[in-house]
Amino acid sequence: MTANPLLTALIPLVADLSRELPEAERYRRLLQALRQLLPCDAVALLKLEGDTLVPLAVEGLSIDTLGRRFKLSEQPRFQALLAQRGPTRFATDCDMPDPYDGLVDGHRGHLPVHDCLGCPLYVQEQPWGLLTLDALDPASFGKVDLDNLHAFASLAAATVMASERISALLQNAEDQQQLAEAYKQAAGQQRPRELIGQSAAYKQLLQEITLVGNSELNVLISGETGVGKELVAEALHAHSPRAGKPLISLNCAALPDNLVESELFGHVRGAFTGAHNERRGKFELADGGSLFLDEVGELPLAVQAKLLRVLQSGQLQRVGADQERRVNVRVLAASNRDLAEEVRVGRFRADLYHRLSVYPLKVPxxxxxxxxxxxxxxxxxxxxxxxxxxxxxxxxxxxxxxxxxxxxxxxxxxxxxxxxxxxxxxxxxxxxxxxxxxxxxxxxxxxxxxxxxxxxxPATVAPPSHVPLREAVDAYQKQLISQALSRHHYQWAAAARELGIDRANLIRLAKRLGLEVRA
Incomplete structure (x- = not known):
C-alpha cells in the first residue's frame, strides 16, 4: 500500500507539537517536511510584523535572506499571497518582481525564480505570516495539489502557535514579573518617543542608524548630555532584526558599586544580604534582544572585566552561582565622556572599549x-x-x-x-x-x-584690523546675513526671523551691503 505523502509529512510535525523544541529547530523541521511534501529549490517561513515580512527560517535560500526585511508596499507578490486565504501559484510569465530572485542557494549565475507558490498562515483567525516555495524550473509546481499545501499550512500555523506558547510557558513566575515590568516601563511612556529633525546633521545620523541598525554590531553612542542618546539606542533596536525582542536599559551611573554586578548578571538566593530570591539580571532579560548601557564609563573596573567576558563568550554567571548561562544580546552603550581618553588615563579597559565601539556613533x-x-x-x-x-x-x-x-x-x-x-x-x-x-x-x-x-x-572670516570701523561693521553684517540666508535656502522671511529684524529692513540692508537680493 502506497503511503500518503501528506500524512508522511504531517505525522512528524504532529508529534513535534507536544515536544519542547527550540524555536529554530521547530521551524527547521517544518520547512524540511514541506520540502518533502512539495519538492522545490527553496522554502521560507516569514512572519508579518506590521507592514513588513520578517524571515524566521529558510531552506535553499542564501543565509543572508534571514537578515532581509520585506516591506509589503515594495513586494506585490507577497501582497497577493496575503490577500488570499488559501494557496496561490503565480503564472510562470508573471511580471511581478520576485523578492527571491538571485537568492536561491547553490546555483551559479544568480538565476531568477521561475515558479513560485505560497500560502498565508492564520493564527487565531489573524494573518500571522507566509509559507513560500520557489523553484528555478518553471514546470515544478504544474501538478501540485494545492489542497495538500492548504492542509499543511493549517498544521504549520499550529506549529508556530505552539512555539510561541511554549516559549512563554518556559518563563517562571518571577521572570514573568520582571519582563512585565520591563515591557510596562516601555509601554507606559506618556508619549511615543521619536527622533525629529530635518537638518543635514540629523539626516546623516538617521542614515547611520539605518546602516548599523540592521546588523549585529555593538554600537558606542557618544555625545553631549541631553542630545538624546537613549532615543538613538531605541531607534537602533527598532531598525534591527531584534526589534521584536525586548530592549532593556540600565543607567550605570545610577547604581551603587555593590549592586552593579547583580543588576547586570543577576544573583542567586543568599548571594548577599538582602538576596532573598533568585533574580535575573539585565543581560538575561535582554536575551535575544538588545541591552542599552547608559553612562557605561561609570562602571567599576572589576565589573568591566566581567562585562568583557560576556561580550566575548556570551556566557555569564549570576552572583553567587557556579552554573554558567549563555545569552545572545546586542549591546548598545552610551557615554558623554571621551572613553578613548578614559582608556589613556587608565579609568576604562582598552579591550572593553574596543568591544563596545565596533561601530562608534556620535550624536550631534x-x-x-x-x-x-x-x-x-x-x-x-x-x-x-x-x-x-x-x-x-x-x-x-x-x-x-x-x-x-x-x-x-x-x-x-x-x-x-x-x-x-x-x-x-x-x-x-x-x-x-x-x-x-x-x-x-x-x-x-x-x-x-x-x-x-x-x-x-568666532566668525569664520574676521575683518582686517586696519580697516575703518564702519567698513568692519558692514563686513560683519554682510557675513551674518549671508550665513543666515544660506542656512534658510534664501528664504528672506526665515533669515529675518533668525536675525531678529523685519524682512523689509533686512532686504534694504542687504541691498546697501551689496548682497544679491533673489526673488
Missing part, C-alpha cells in the same frame, strides 16, 4: 542642527498645549530667533524643560485663559543677546 549637539531647534520646540509646545488644556500654544518671531541664536549647552533636554517653563510663565501672565497663548523671548529666560554672541564661535 543641538547647536549643530540649525533649524531643528524649532521643529523640536514645536513638538514640545504641542505636548504642553495638551497638558495645559490650551487650544493653541505658539512662539513669537522674537522667541524663535532667541531659540536659534542660543548655544544649548544642555541640548534637547534643556530645550524640553525650557519650553515647559516658558509655557507656564506665559500662562501665568493671563488672568483669563487665552484662546491663543504666545511665548515671547522674555518667557524663555535665556541669556541676553550680547552674551549669546560672546558665547558663540
Amino acid at each position: 549637539a543641538l547647536r549643530e542642527r540649525g533649524r531643528d531647534v524649532l521643529l523640536l520646540a514645536g513638538y514640545f509646545l504641542e505636548e504642553n498645549r495638551a497638558r495645559l488644556g490650551l487650544r493653541s500654544l505658539r512662539l513669537t518671531h522674537a522667541a524663535q530667533a532667541s531659540l536659534q541664536s542660543y548655544q544649548w549647552p544642555g541640548n534637547v533636554r534643556e530645550l524640553e524643560h525650557l519650553v515647559s517653563r516658558a509655557a507656564l510663565k506665559a500662562l501665568a501672565g493671563h488672568s483669563v485663559r487665552p484662546r491663543i497663548l504666545s511665548i515671547d523671548s522674555a518667557h524663555l529666560d535665556l541669556p541676553p543677546a550680547a552674551m549669546r554672541i560672546a558665547q558663540a564661535p
